[in-house]
Amino acid sequence: MKILIVDDNEENRYFLEVLLKTKGHTTRQATNGKEALRLLESDQPDLIISDILMPVMDGFQLCRTVKTNENFRSVPFIIYTATYTSPRDEDLALKMGADRFIIKPCEPDTLLKSIDEVVEEYLRRGGAPQIETAKEEEIFKLYNERLVKKLEQKMLAAEQELSARKAAETALRESRERLMESQRVAKMGDITYDIETGTYACSDTLLELFEFKPSENSDFIQTYRRMLSAEDQQRIAGWIERGIASQEENLEPIEYRILFRDGTFKYLVSEGRKEYGGGRPVRIFAIVQDITERKKQEETIRMALEEKNQLIRELYHRTKNNMQVIISMLMLQAMQYQDENIRELVKVTVNRIQTMSLVHEKLYQSEKLSTIKLDEYISDLIRLLKHTFSISSDKVTIVCDLQPIPALIDIAIPCGLIINELVSNAIKYAFPDNRKGTIKVELHPKDDGFISMRVSDNGIGMPPDFDFHSGKTIGLQTVAEITELQLQGKMYIERGSGFSCCVQFKNSLYRKRI
Amino acid sequence: MQEKIRILLVEDEAITALLLKRSLELKGHEVYEPLATGRKALKFAETHQIDVILLDINLAGDMDGIETATKITATMDIPIIFTTGYMDDAIKERASVLQPIAYVVKPIIPDSINDLISKQFGNENSISAEHT
Numbered sequence: 252m253k254i255l256i257v258d259d260n261e262e263n264r265y266f267l268e269v270l271l272k273t274k275g276h277t278t279r280q281a282t283n284g285k286e287a288l289r290l291l292e293s294d295q296p297d298l299i300i301s302d303i304l305m306p307v308m309d310g311f312q313l314c315r316t317v318k319t320n321e322n323f324r325s326v327p328f329i330i331y332t333a334t335y336t337s338p339r340d341e342d343l344a345l346k347m348g349a350d351r352f353i354i355k356p357c358e359p360d361t362l363l364k365s366i367d368e369v370v371e372e373y374l375r376r377g378g379a380p381q382i383e384t385a386k387e388e389e390i391f392k393l394y395n396e397r398l399v400k401k402l403e404q405k406m407l408a409a410e411q412e413l414s415a416r417k418a419a420e421t422a423l424r425e426s427r428e429r430l431m432e433s434q435r436v437a438k439m440g441d442i443t444y445d446i447e448t449g450t451y452a453c454s455d456t457l458l459e460l461f462e463f464k465p466s467e468n469s470d471f472i473q474t475y476r477r478m479l480s481a482e483d484q485q486r487i488a489g490w491i492e493r494g495i496a497s498q499e500e501n502l503e504p505i506e507y508r509i510l511f512r513d514g515t516f517k518y519l520v521s522e523g524r525k526e527y528g529g530g531r532p533v534r535i536f537a538i539v540q541d542i543t544e545r546k547k548q549e550e551t552i553r554m555a556l557e558e559k560n561q562l563i564r565e566l567y568h569r570t571k572n573n574m575q576v577i578i579s580m581l582m583l584q585a586m587q588y589q590d591e592n593i594r595e596l597v598k599v600t601v602n603r604i605q606t607m608s609l610v611h612e613k614l615y616q617s618e619k620l621s622t623i624k625l626d627e628y629i630s631d632l633i634r635l636l637k638h639t640f641s642i643s644s645d646k647v648t649i650v651c652d653l654q655p656i657p658a659l660i661d662i663a664i665p666c667g668l669i670i671n672e673l674v675s676n677a678i679k680y681a682f683p684d685n686r687k688g689t690i691k692v693e694l695h696p697k698d699d700g701f702i703s704m705r706v707s708d709n710g711i712g713m714p715p716d717f718d719f720h721s722g723k724t725i726g727l728q729t730v731a732e733i734t735e736l737q738l739q740g741k742m743y744i745e746r747g748s749g750f751s752c753c754v755q756f757k758n759s760l761y762r763k764r765i
Numbered sequence: 766m767q768e769k770i771r772i773l774l775v776e777d778e779a780i781t782a783l784l785l786k787r788s789l790e791l792k793g794h795e796v797y798e799p800l801a802t803g804r805k806a807l808k809f810a811e812t813h814q815i816d817v818i819l820l821d822i823n824l825a826g827d828m829d830g831i832e833t834a835t836k837i838t839a840t841m842d843i844p845i846i847f848t849t850g851y852m853d854d855a856i857k858e859r860a861s862v863l864q865p866i867a868y869v870v871k872p873i874i875p876d877s878i879n880d881l882i883s884k885q886f887g888n889e890n891s892i893s894a895e896h897t
Contacts, residue, residue, distance in 0.1 A: 571850060572778065575872040579784040582875065586787060601874070608872055616851055638877065 284308025318348025438541035681710025707751035788875030803828030
């Protein structure tokens with residue numbers, strides 16, 4: 252069978268063509284009623300399947316024309332519609348002579364079945380049914396009614412679309428206002444730089460940040476540049492240049508200052524992101540934020556911190572000074588006596604004060620103000636002891652093996668006192684009668700977080716029955732007490748050739764003090 | 766007997782100044798009354814014979830030890846021993862042009878000062894002084 256398909260929608264035509272061809276039919280296609288009539292005249296089909304809503308001439312008119320034309324009225328006519336679907340539409344179509352009124356979409360089998368039925372009816376009858384052709388006026392009235400109805404529906408849809416669009420516009424405007432308001436609250440603005448044209452577009456909020464009126468937008472960039480220092484101008488130009496050249500999508504934050512005519516200034520920070528077109532960066536979108544308040548707060552905090560640091564330094568300084576005064580007083584007082592015991596007492600005491608004073612000196616000079624480098628401190632202390640005891644290096648050598656360890660004052664002072672006692676003892680007792688030898692001072696961190704500090708010598712050593720708890724050796728007892736009470740550590744005496752004392756303790760850098 | 770070494774102490778901490786004066790006197794040196802400011806030291810130096818100045822870097826008043834030493838050594842050839850609470854590169858840089866005998870970091874032990882003076886003026890001086 253030759254079937255004429257009339258539909259303005261290409262997909263619909265294609266669907267019907269494929270469907271009908273599989274059943275062995277040949278098809279011709281028209282996109283509207285007028286085109287269909289032309290095809291009818293050149294080659295009459297065995298069946299017409301037509302849509303209703305089409306430009307130029309719709310399906311109703313086509314049906315009416317075919318069914319009132321003596322040459323064509325014997326061609327079966329099936330309406331296949333998606334838009335006109337009401338019973339009144341069907342009624343009109345049938346009155347115009349359509350054989351079937353099928354609503355899209357429908358099962359292919361239903362459509363094919365209808366085709367077969369209609370063709371069979373025509374064969375049985377020997378042509379088109381003798382329908383009571385409705386009066387022209389009535390048809391015209393009905394047709395107009397259908398058109399008006401359709402128009403109303405279309406208008407309604409258009410109105411709905413319009414109000415939806417209005418709602419969307421309102422939502423968009425509100426969203427934009429919220430965005431601007433958010434920027435105002437955050438003291439922010441945005442600016443877009445077009446890399447190719449070198450032009451800028453900035454938000455109202457940015458102008459507000461610079462205390463510009465929206466009408467001054469055109470002069471903005473010139474004035475903006477004048478508000479920057481020459482140095483900041485260069486920095487920002489470099490920032491943009493580097494940003495464009497960089498592989499990174501984001502431009503790192505840059506801080507700068509703008510100066511107003513009245514001498515006040517604002518600190519700003521800009522952050523940007525590149526926008527790409529054709530694989531190349533075409534624009535830079537940047538936000539600018541007023542960080543003056545934050546800067547002022549930072550400055551306040553910085554000043555407070557600086558003041559605190561100065562006070563702490565002053566405290567270390569005063570403590571050290573007082574220790575000097577105590578040493579001077581002791582020595583001054585001791586000058587009145589010739590007694591060797593008193594002189595020795597003063598010397599030992601002065602040594603101990605010096606040991607503590609050195610910690611304060613180190614703390615005063617330390618960057619962090621709370622910790623010192625234990626290894627450097629011990630090294631200085633050894634130098635001091637060498638000097639105090641006038642050790643000649645051809646007799647006794649002191650060797651240091653010290654690993655870098657930071658320590659708080661409450662670790663450093665006990666450590667210093669321990670080293671002072673142990674090294675002084677070794678100097679005084681390990682090498683009698685001009686014996687030569689070596690004193691070794693070691694400081695090592697251990698894997699378990701403990702610190703190991705050892706003073707050893709290759710001198711005469713201790714007698715086997717020596718008991719350092721006996722009370723005769725104030726020095727060693729002091730070491731034991733300091734280790735236990737101040738360092739919460741353990742002391743080990745090692746007897747071999749010479750004498751060795753090792754102290755192990757945890758480096759509790761940030762222990763609570765109360 | 767050799768001539769005594771004349772020492773000027775510029776130190777604003779009284780007890781330490783007193784200790785140094787007594788100790789150095791015991792070693793046989795002549796020690797003037799300690800002065801506390803750079804200005805006083807400058808004025809004093811113009812009118813007295815001084816062999817060595819023991820000069821605190823951190824002095825009270827508007828002139829510190831390095832400034833004082835700079836002004837004194839501009840017109841007079843007097844060796845300086847600086848004393849200081851703290852030694853750092855900045856101090857060394859400022860003071861090095863003055864070529865001091867030594868920098869002594871506090872707390873000062875008088876014997877170490879005496880050792881420096883002995884070395885500077887020859888051992889015999891110090892030994893003979895000790896016997897006086």
